[in-house]
Amino acid sequence: MARKCQLSGVGPVSGHSISHAHNKSKRRFLPNLQKKRIWVKELNKFVTVRVTAAALRTVSKNGTADLAKLVIEKKVKAR
Numbered sequence: 001m002a003r004k005c006q007l008s009g010v011g012p013v014s015g016h017s018i019s020h021a022h023n024k025s026k027r028r029f030l031p032n033l034q035k036k037r038i039w040v041k042e043l044n045k046f047v048t049v050r051v052t053a054a055a056l057r058t059v060s061k062n063g064t065a066d067l068a069k070l071v072i073e074k075k076v077k078a079r
Helices: 053-062 065-072
Strands: 013-018 024-029 033-040 045-052
Touching: 033 053, 033 065, 045 053, 045 065, 053 065
Parallel strands: none
Antiparallel strands: 013 024, 033 045
16 A cells, blocks of 8 residues: 555655764655544545545544545545
8 A cells, every 4th residue: 555645645755864974865754644534424424544644634624525525536435
């Protein structure tokens, strides 16, 4: 399974680990993914999604209308 948020599309990014001597080596910054079961009022069912913590806060603030739209378009699987 890809390390990608199903709502916002955020994935891993690359950067450098920098030591005290300022030596640089490549590393990956992974998103803070959480597997959550969210009640979608518009569809009257639960939907399990892998979302970042930031996207989860956005869903709780703005509602589940965008999530319902993604389920209807079959971009997110409803279980």
